[in-house]
Amino acid sequence: MSGAEAGETQGKRRGRRAAPTGDKRERILRSAIRVFARKGFYATRVSEIAKSAGVADGTIYLYFKNKDDVLVSIFEDRIGKLLVALREESEKGGTAAERIGRIIELQLGLLEGRRDLAEVITVNLRQSSRLLKQYGAPLFNQYLDFLAGVIAEGQRSGELRDDVSPRIAARSLWGALDGLALTWTLADGEPATLRRAAREFGSMFLEGLRRRA
Amino acid sequence: MSGAEAGETQGKRRGRRAAPTGDKRERILRSAIRVFARKGFYATRVSEIAKSAGVADGTIYLYFKNKDDVLVSIFEDRIGKLLVALREESEKGGTAAERIGRIIELQLGLLEGRRDLAEVITVNLRQSSRLLKQYGAPLFNQYLDFLAGVIAEGQRSGELRDDVSPRIAARSLWGALDGLALTWTLADGEPATLRRAAREFGSMFLEGLRRRA
Amino acid sequence: MSGAEAGETQGKRRGRRAAPTGDKRERILRSAIRVFARKGFYATRVSEIAKSAGVADGTIYLYFKNKDDVLVSIFEDRIGKLLVALREESEKGGTAAERIGRIIELQLGLLEGRRDLAEVITVNLRQSSRLLKQYGAPLFNQYLDFLAGVIAEGQRSGELRDDVSPRIAARSLWGALDGLALTWTLADGEPATLRRAAREFGSMFLEGLRRRA
Amino acid sequence: MSGAEAGETQGKRRGRRAAPTGDKRERILRSAIRVFARKGFYATRVSEIAKSAGVADGTIYLYFKNKDDVLVSIFEDRIGKLLVALREESEKGGTAAERIGRIIELQLGLLEGRRDLAEVITVNLRQSSRLLKQYGAPLFNQYLDFLAGVIAEGQRSGELRDDVSPRIAARSLWGALDGLALTWTLADGEPATLRRAAREFGSMFLEGLRRRA
């Protein structure tokens, strides 16, 4: 997913150009995550990303439309992967509780040990509500729809209480996970801490949503 | 539009210093909160705050050291008031469930005239990651401590389950409230919608945290 | 015409700010004409105009939208004045030949001793056909319409031959005047030379357009 | 789209050097004339010339020192051909009126296959004022000298009036032709329109220059 080259089959010699293009794009994204996390989106200079990625300033613009696009691409890239992973998990079936449990673990697991990425997504993206609205919204809505879908299914099956709107439950689930991630980056950032939070929050959330006899 | 003050008719010259000063400073802060919320800290121009407050650009600098200082002042100025308000609410007593319910309402700005307090935490907190870390974190921690305190008390009294860390519950509570506020802004922004979300989420959250017999 | 201040009537003291705004705009325009003429529009840096006008770079943007706007403003300013002058001349009446004669003198007279302006209008403006099309066209068409109108009148009165389209005659008249001005700036740029060219060309043009018995 | 050459089928390998080289250089020049004409020298990107010529960006630099050199080469390359063409037309003899009539046609690109020559003078000449002065002026003067020569001859033979300087007549002739071409481009750009303008203008110009009995 990170750098699959189609042209590799033609394979002329070996050392042609060490992965023509996906390589550089990925390097820039990785550097951007690191620098955005440390300094924030607005305080980060394009030249810093370039330097950190070991490319020239102009090269950034061969792979991204502008600075905004770099941030949005981080978001799309990761949210996209998260959505794929969520859908795969979801297909494993199980009760709604099991599925939601796996969603929580998956989502916080994505950030575990990747404090930088967590910070970019939880803090930086919001610094520009314009960005969030203009670019993030569609993908983000897909994500919320997915969560709401899982919850609605659990309601239909009678496993979850149905006096709570699936959409509201989904929104607060996302908010809580996002908040846990943010407070985690502000505090120690230890992987174990986040894992524990995921477990306790999961139990609490599910209990709140469980249908009473 | 540019500088129509309602209260200006009372006492023009006289030279009372405290009132007009505090008045203007307050107007600037209020405007800043509103504009930061709508456009984000970095996308907001100092001249926009000035215009919205009905003062000249330069006037901002009579009350604040610079643009950063405006944001920081929002925290320092408001967070105290918010904590006071939360404590007042809290002191009205009642069960932990009742107290948390009132916090949720306050936090989502549903209490009359308290909206500007609520905005500090749900909107302005993430505006600048540098400022967030430097100034916001301690104040934010006081806020989290307060929430955690209420929850811990409920646990001690046996009303709330005690297999969930008060701190984790507090963090996810804040996250969920923040997430609901954000998604609400991105969507319709209708007061009724938010009120409904607050009610359903409150029920869900409290149910998840209630001690089972 | 160059710096008429409205507010002077209020006349507070004397040395308030030596002509509030029209002054600076005019200074920038004048400097721009000079620098554009010497180096061409594209080779001219905004900072050079600013320096030459004795203002800060940013000040340019208080009076003009951008660099393009400076060029267009030169054009509009001068063409506008030319149109006014042409209409005034035209109202003096006389035969078509007399009126066209005065137009030629007026137009080349406008540039006489103002080589810089001549060069900006004859050369620089065309460097960007986009500019010419987007901004210049309306005003330029007014100008051509005026010329064509004078010619058409002469045709109606029987003074001028009517087997030539007024519009075509107008276009070639403008082209010839513009060409004379350009070649004049490329050559010596002596006022007398241009005056002589105006006279000889006028005779030739009118003879070509006169109705034969 | 990227490099489909029609004539490439003839003789692939062989290694003839002269032909392909001249071919490509010619294609680049032709494309450059076209693109410069449409967008102006400065607004034209080297990559656009390359694309339009069906070569890679870098290839331009195998044939030309830099972008300026492309424009200069257009002059140097074409102006000679234009002068040759003008002289050929001129040598066909006839009265001064006939010769000037043919010049007008040639200049407005109305003679088969001569349009690209015409474009040099009517379009490319004013693209860069720096280049115009440095390189264009001498060549342009040769052109004006030629026109003036034809007129002077007509004066000597008694066909044309001699109270107008040949040089001034030549300058205004060029200006008028240039103006007609430009306004024609800004308006409809229909070949028939231009042809009509050429005819009417020719008649007018010659009538103005004819010696009266």
Added chain:
DNA sequence: AATGAATGAGAATTCATTCAT
């Protein structure tokens, strides 16, 4: 010869901040 990805110098423009009035 040809390519086109990569480079990086250079320029327009913005906007927080100042300070004369």
Added chain:
DNA sequence: CATGAATGAATTCTCATTCAT
């Protein structure tokens, strides 16, 4: 105290040119 015109440092982005393949 208040103003807002003026400032100029700072930053994004473009694009002519290079050079490894």
